Structure formats: structure tokens, C-alpha cells
Amino acid sequence: MAEIAVTLKQHDRTAxxxxxxxxxxxxxxxxxxxxxxxxxMGGELLLxxxxxxxxxxxxxxxxxxxxxxVENISLTVTATLSDDMNDFLLFTSM
Amino acid sequence: MAEIAVTLKQHDRTAxxxxxxxxxxxxxxxxxxxxxxxxxMGGELLLxxxxxxxxxxxxxxxxxxxxxxVENISLTVTATLSDDMNDFLLFTSM
Numbered sequence: 779m780a781e782i783a784v785t786l787k788q789h790d791r792t793a794x795x796x797x798x799x800x801x802x803x804x805x806x807x808x809x810x811x812x813x814x815x816x817x818x819m820g821g822e823l824l825l826x827x828x829x830x831x832x833x834x835x836x837x838x839x840x841x842x843x844x845x846x847x848v849e850n851i852s853l854t855v856t857a858t859l860s861d862d863m864n865d866f867l868l869f870t871s872m
Numbered sequence: 873m874a875e876i877a878v879t880l881k882q883h884d885r886t887a888x889x890x891x892x893x894x895x896x897x898x899x900x901x902x903x904x905x906x907x908x909x910x911x912x913m914g915g916e917l918l919l920x921x922x923x924x925x926x927x928x929x930x931x932x933x934x935x936x937x938x939x940x941x942v943e944n945i946s947l948t949v950t951a952t953l954s955d956d957m958n959d960f961l962l963f964t965s966m
Contacts, residue, residue: 782950783951784912784916786924786947787944788931788944788946794924794927794928796920798916799909803912803920818895819928820921820922822892823892824921825876826892826897827917827920827921829890830880830913834888834913855877856875856876856877858876870875
């Protein structure tokens with residue numbers, strides 16, 4: 779697992795298809811951003827990546843303790859798109 | 873589109889389910905990282921988010937020029953996981 783790679787290809791007029799090992803998903807913008815909402819947009823995937831890493835490490839830390847059992851963990855990662863720079867993200871909470 | 877949010881919930885013993893507006897996908901680690909490979913891992917989603925934003929902006933720039941037509945765009949984002957810090961990513965190419 780020393781190197782990781784993601785390939786993106788044009789999928790249709792606005793969407794891209796991401797291939798990650800044996801997984802594929804569509805990346806697109808919502809209609810308000812000029813896309814067709816065929817999938818999450820890049821900025822949303824960034825939040826998902828941060829949340830996914832956090833969840834993974836949290837669960838590993840819990841699993842390492844035999845005396846702790848935690849179920850139904852849920853977390854929300856939010857960010858605000860700056861009015862000044864439309865594609866600038868400010869993480870607001872996790 | 874001022875605020876964006878992603879919610880993650882425990883999905884099974886190792887995977888998480890990410891919900892982004894009306895989209896959902898599973899985040900998991902490969903078996904070599906203790907997961908069951910039900911989906912990409914967080915670090916891979918980070919690469920996908922960077923590539924997705926790049927692709928989106930590249931295509932918007934192309935679309936803004938009436939005299940240019942580009943098809944079959946493909947790009948690969950790669951990163952190396954550091955040997956010293958197992959979860960540390962070094963972007964190597966796009």
C-alpha cells in the first residue's frame with residue numbers, strides 16, 4: 779500500500795467517473811453549480827475523505843480497547859463556501 | 873450552496889456510509905489496512921476530490937472557449953503513503 783492512485787475520466791457532459799482500485803463512482807456538480815447532480819462534487823468528497831479518516835481512526839482506537847463497545851457512531855463534517863472565492867472551503871465543524 | 877455537509881455513519885464492522893445530499897457511498901479500507909474493501913478509503917477519496925475539482929475547473933475553462941473542443945480527458949492523481957507515518961500522504965503527480 780505504498781502508493782495510491784485515483785483515475786478520473788470524462789463521464790458525460792458535466793460528470794467525471796473516478797476509478798479507485800476496484801471501486802468506481804461518479805463526481806458531478808449540483809445543478810446550481812452547472813452540473814447534473816449525478817454524484818457528489820469534489821468539495822463534498824474532500825469533507826467525506828476527512829470524515830472517513832476520522833471515523834476509521836476513531837473506530838481503530840475503540841477496537842484497541844477490549845473494555846469499550848461503541849455503536850451507531852455518526853458524524854457530520856460541514857464547510858462554508860466563501861462568498862468571495864466561490865470554490866474556497868472553510869471547515870466549520872466535525 | 874453556501875454551506876456543504878457530509879454525514880458519516882457506521883455501516884458494518886469496518887465500513888462507513890457517507891451521505892452527501894441525495895448521494896450515498898461506502899468508505900472502507902482494503903484488507904491490507906484492516907478493512908473489507910467495501911469501498912475506497914479516506915485517503916483515496918482525498919485524491920478523488922482533488923482530481924474532481926481539477927477536472928471540473930479544466931472543463932469549465934474549455935467550455936468557456938467556443939473554438940475549443942476536447943474529449944476523453946483522463947487524469948490520474950497519485951500519492952505515496954509515508955513509511956514513517958502510515959497515514960501520511962505525499963502527493964506525487966496529477
